[in-house]
Amino acid sequence: xxxxxxxxxxxxxxxxxxxxxxxxxxxxxxxxxxxxxxxxxxxxxxxxxxxxxxxxxxxxxxxxxxxxxxxxxxxxxxxxxxxxxxxxxxxxxxxxxxxxxxxxxxxxxxxxxxxxxxxxxxxxxxxxxxxxxxxxxxxxxxxxxxxxxxxxxxxxxxxxxxxxxxxxxxxxxxxxxxxxxxxxxxxxxxxxxxxxxxxxxxxxxxx
Amino acid sequence: xxxxxxxxxxxxxxxxxxxxxxxxxxxxxxxxxxxxxxxxxxxxxxxxxxxxxxxxxxxxxxxxxxxxxxxxxxxxxxxxxxxxxxxxxxxxxxxxxxxxxxxxxxxxxxxxxxxxxxxxxxxxxxxxxxxxxxxxxxxxxxxxxxxxxxxxxxxxxxxxxxxxxxxxxxxxxxxxxxxxxxxxxxxxxxxxxxxxxxxxxxxxxxxxxxxxxxxxxxxxxxxxxxxxxxxxxxxxxxxxxxxxxxxxxxxxxxxxxxxxxxxxxxxxxxxxxxxxxxxxxxxxxxxxxxxxxxxxxxxxxxxxxxxxxxxxxxxxxxxxxxxxxxxxx
Numbered sequence: 025x026x027x028x029x030x031x032x033x034x035x036x037x038x039x040x041x042x043x044x045x046x047x048x049x050x051x052x053x054x055x056x057x058x059x060x061x062x063x064x065x066x067x068x069x070x071x072x073x074x075x076x077x078x079x080x081x082x083x084x085x086x087x088x089x090x091x092x093x094x095x096x097x098x099x100x101x102x103x104x105x106x107x108x109x110x111x112x113x114x115x116x117x118x119x120x121x122x123x124x125x126x127x128x129x130x131x132x133x134x135x136x137x138x139x140x141x142x143x144x145x146x147x148x149x150x151x152x153x154x155x156x157x158x159x160x161x162x163x164x165x166x167x168x169x170x171x172x173x174x175x176x177x178x179x180x181x182x183x184x185x186x187x188x189x190x191x192x193x194x195x196x197x198x199x200x201x202x203x204x205x206x207x208x209x210x211x212x213x214x215x216x217x218x219x220x221x222x223x224x225x226x227x228x229x230x231x
Numbered sequence: 232x233x234x235x236x237x238x239x240x241x242x243x244x245x246x247x248x249x250x251x252x253x254x255x256x257x258x259x260x261x262x263x264x265x266x267x268x269x270x271x272x273x274x275x276x277x278x279x280x281x282x283x284x285x286x287x288x289x290x291x292x293x294x295x296x297x298x299x300x301x302x303x304x305x306x307x308x309x310x311x312x313x314x315x316x317x318x319x320x321x322x323x324x325x326x327x328x329x330x331x332x333x334x335x336x337x338x339x340x341x342x343x344x345x346x347x348x349x350x351x352x353x354x355x356x357x358x359x360x361x362x363x364x365x366x367x368x369x370x371x372x373x374x375x376x377x378x379x380x381x382x383x384x385x386x387x388x389x390x391x392x393x394x395x396x397x398x399x400x401x402x403x404x405x406x407x408x409x410x411x412x413x414x415x416x417x418x419x420x421x422x423x424x425x426x427x428x429x430x431x432x433x434x435x436x437x438x439x440x441x442x443x444x445x446x447x448x449x450x451x452x453x454x455x456x457x458x459x460x461x462x463x464x465x466x467x468x469x470x471x472x473x474x475x476x477x478x479x480x481x482x483x484x485x486x487x488x489x490x491x492x493x494x495x496x497x498x499x500x501x502x503x504x505x506x507x508x509x510x511x512x513x514x515x516x517x518x519x520x521x522x523x524x525x526x527x528x529x530x531x532x533x534x535x536x537x538x539x540x541x542x543x544x545x546x547x548x549x550x551x552x553x554x555x556x557x558x559x560x
Contacts, residue, residue: 059542071526075268082270090272 120174153194254479295468302372315363315477368462379461396547397435414496486516
């Protein structure tokens, strides 16, 4: 298949392949013959075969479509920008945020608010950090601009809440200390989904 | 005589309760099988594998408001669902459900009444079941209901003809109307089954059975996409539930009839004992009805009439004629 065929946007000029349906019956006798032919060829049983095959696939070959949603979830693409996560340093367990304030500065919805101070070692320490998820538009600029990969977007996409303004504190978004060894590194926006291999059916070689 | 009456009453109560429970369980099976064929899970959350869904549905049906529309004919509106449920269960009275067995030294015949005209009685009762949907549709002061009632009358009356004619040929061969005689005629193993002698009658009977039980290729009397729920439009709660139970009991009856008349009934089948054999056959027919519902689209009313009067009935008549000639020669 050449590229020209794909560039041709004129509907109706492509080479369609017509289905071979045969001639439609005209007289009553023709119609009767068609019915008899279709009955004897047992075309109806093809339908039965298809549904039975699907049932066997679902029951015994693990091809059930259902995802029991609140209990199990489909893996979500790394490109998805859901509720933010604050990452920790793997070695020390200290949070990565250096209090530079870039995320607060770049936030176009003006939903990030942070306060910093110097701690006893004269290092910047985050004293207050909140994100107003009622305002956040999940544009992803904060994660983009963060020099330490400290704030990233996670996969928690259930955002329904009872209040219009739902704040998240720094501690809510921070990886819990006891789950530090399970902390996943953000794979980056270009990364493919964890289940990408399963989703690919055919390599599009034509283009 | 007293013992006979008591035994009959016990049998009647047992058949009623077991078949009603099975009919309820059938709704669960239907949802499960349809779900599997569409690669879904079906009911899963009430009880293990959704088994208690049946109880949940029952509670829901029982506690729903019993609603009668103001324009309806109250008496007929209230009686109609009972006709459907009652005729469905009365039809089972003449059906031998299992082979004879001995319980505490007493030989039990699992048939409520071994009538000489068993098969005629069953078909007649199922035909009388027509009055349920017909009266329901006409009594409820609703045009969808009226359309459903009209379709009911058309479908049931036409397909009664096919059922009767298709089963006439086996009756001629066996020479009896009792279902037990049908069963005994096929006692000599699989080669004696009437399906080999009357394959056309079997197919015709099955097709007509689908129409009479109002199953999918012919489910146009309560066809949701066209006439809301047909005759059951204004019904809710337990009255609607009785229509439902009647329909599923009819499915079980048709399954029993087809296996008794054509597939060797409750005779021993190879190494399978008779009771198990007939239960397997009936389960297959039940599954087949669900399978068909998952696979095939339903047809228009005019196509249904065309199929009945122009194809099935002539075939049935030809079948009867040929059978008669063969028997005379």
